[in-house]
Amino acid sequence: MKITIIGTGYVGLVTGVSLAALGHKVYVVGRDKSKIDKINAGNSPFYEPGLDILLKKVLSKKLLQATVDLEKSVITSKVVIIAVGTPTADNKIDLSQIIKSSEQIGSAIKKSKDYKVVAVKSTVVPTTTEKVVKPQIEKLSGKKIGKFGLCMNPEFLREGQAVEDATKPDRVVIGAYDKKSAEVFLKIYQKVKTPKLITNLRTAEMTKYASNALFATLISYSNEIARICEGIGDVDAKEIWDGVHLDKRLTPIVGRKRIRPAVNSFIFSGCGYGGSCFPKDTKALAHFAQGIGVEPQIIKNVIEVNRTQPERMVKLLKSVIKNLKNKKIAILGLSFKPETDDLRESPSIPVIKMLLKENANVIAHDPAVKEIKGLNINFAKTIKDAINNADAILLMTAWNEYKKIKPELFKKMTTKPLLIDGRRIFDKKEFTDAGVIYKGIGLS
Numbered sequence: 268m269k270i271t272i273i274g275t276g277y278v279g280l281v282t283g284v285s286l287a288a289l290g291h292k293v294y295v296v297g298r299d300k301s302k303i304d305k306i307n308a309g310n311s312p313f314y315e316p317g318l319d320i321l322l323k324k325v326l327s328k329k330l331l332q333a334t335v336d337l338e339k340s341v342i343t344s345k346v347v348i349i350a351v352g353t354p355t356a357d358n359k360i361d362l363s364q365i366i367k368s369s370e371q372i373g374s375a376i377k378k379s380k381d382y383k384v385v386a387v388k389s390t391v392v393p394t395t396t397e398k399v400v401k402p403q404i405e406k407l408s409g410k411k412i413g414k415f416g417l418c419m420n421p422e423f424l425r426e427g428q429a430v431e432d433a434t435k436p437d438r439v440v441i442g443a444y445d446k447k448s449a450e451v452f453l454k455i456y457q458k459v460k461t462p463k464l465i466t467n468l469r470t471a472e473m474t475k476y477a478s479n480a481l482f483a484t485l486i487s488y489s490n491e492i493a494r495i496c497e498g499i500g501d502v503d504a505k506e507i508w509d510g511v512h513l514d515k516r517l518t519p520i521v522g523r524k525r526i527r528p529a530v531n532s533f534i535f536s537g538c539g540y541g542g543s544c545f546p547k548d549t550k551a552l553a554h555f556a557q558g559i560g561v562e563p564q565i566i567k568n569v570i571e572v573n574r575t576q577p578e579r580m581v582k583l584l585k586s587v588i589k590n591l592k593n594k595k596i597a598i599l600g601l602s603f604k605p606e607t608d609d610l611r612e613s614p615s616i617p618v619i620k621m622l623l624k625e626n627a628n629v630i631a632h633d634p635a636v637k638e639i640k641g642l643n644i645n646f647a648k649t650i651k652d653a654i655n656n657a658d659a660i661l662l663m664t665a666w667n668e669y670k671k672i673k674p675e676l677f678k679k680m681t682t683k684p685l686l687i688d689g690r691r692i693f694d695k696k697e698f699t700d701a702g703v704i705y706k707g708i709g710l711s
């Protein structure tokens with residue numbers, strides 16, 4: 268099937284590549300010609316494990332083409348997928364990219380006689396597809412719904428594992444305006460053996476928010492428990508979670524083996540969630556709920572706990588070093604999670620801003636992020652360069668290469684090693700026994 272995807276960000280490009288890998292002919296449409304050229308040369312404009320390899324493969328089979336020509340791509344395609352950004356502005360979803368792309372699709376559809384299905388893959392608050400996308404397309408195309416189909420197909424991929432998630436999805440949720448739209452859209456996933464849930468448009472939209480808000484809630488709940496643990500004294504939240512996770516409803520025992528579902532990684536304390544989804548989606552959902560007269564009491568507090576969680580890192584640091592002026596503070600990890608270079612809403616940003624406000628000398632290391640625009644910090648090429656003579660080391664992202672660090676390295680590179688573990692990846696006893704001052708979220 269010929270498919271156009273509008274947007275060449277994480278979702279647009281990864282979806283495009285994975286649908287091409289299924290054998291579809293895919294056009295990914297972007298606005299930036301240099302990015303388009305890069306994609307056509309087999310190089311992803313962002314870091315995502317495995318993406319470049321699959322991109323090169325589908326390009327060599329001529330199954331994918333990146334382009335700035337939206338109109339031609341839409342006219343040529345049977346299905347058009349909207350995967351543009353839906354950021355929040357003033358805590359409210361900003362639908363400007365959705366509106367613009369709907370208008371462009373409508374104008375292109377006007378020039379085509381064929382029946383096409385438009386699908387929204389971007390995360391949008393319930394009723395957006397019906398109340399924003401549909402009327403825009405109808406207006407610009409001069410065609411009533413039915414002459415074109417409409418679906419809402421939320422995306423559940425996780426950055427860092429996006430290729431795996433998109434090529435082997437754990438589910439496909441299809442909200443459809445009518446049966447015909449659903450039938451056409453389902454054909455895309457014909458070869459994929461996974462549960463397929465057909466719903467109405469608004470149910471599909473809400474499923475995505477319910478999912479993201481659930482994971483964000485687990486994280487903020489775990490961080491609230493960490494705060495209580497820090498207040499009690501002589502309690503470590505990490506041990507608390509070990510005990511909680513052993514509940515067989517969380518880690519079922521099958522035969523003689525204990526299964527450790529991935530959800531448990533969200534029931535764990537740290538310096539907060541970030542990224543392009545949880546922060547903006549919880550805010551958009553809370554605002555949307557208020558708009559329909561529902562007070563989002565839990566979600567509001569999930570957001571507030573997360574907003575203030577990075578402050579705990581600086582608080583722990585200042586419990587040892589009161590005055591940070593001219594102190595060399597090493598930051599290990601900038602991205603919001605490992606295996607991505609995505610800095611959006613990363614907890615490392617507010618932490619760095621707080622440190623700079625206190626006139627600390629910040630040096631950062633990250634395996635994937637090599638610059639942060641607008642922040643006056645130094646970058647270290649290696650972990651050793653970052654921690655050399657540092658007054659303190661703040662671990663912000665749980666990259667695998669950091670997990671391998673031994674306390675001896677801190678001892679060797681610094682005179683009085685102080686480590687603040689924002690992800691609790693290090694063994695407290697090992698580091699303390701070796702003479703490192705070890706502080707961590709949830710540890711008093």
Ligand SMILES: NC(=O)c1ccc[n+]([C@@H]2O[C@H](COP(=O)([O-])OP(=O)(O)OC[C@H]3O[C@@H](n4cnc5c(N)ncnc54)[C@H](O)[C@@H]3O)[C@@H](O)[C@H]2O)c1
Nearest residue numbers: 274275276277278297298351352353364368389390422426
């Ligand atoms: N990033 C994730 O992990 C993830 C996961 C699931 C869902 N989502 C949702 O998917 C959507 C896209 O997310 P993303 O991270 O890929 O965003 P992104 O900001 O990385 O990419 C969006 C892209 O769309 C392009 N774009 C916008 N309007 C366009 C137009 N009219 N024509 C051509 N290109 C246009 C932008 O230039 C940008 O490159 C969002 O709604 C997001 O919430 C993201």
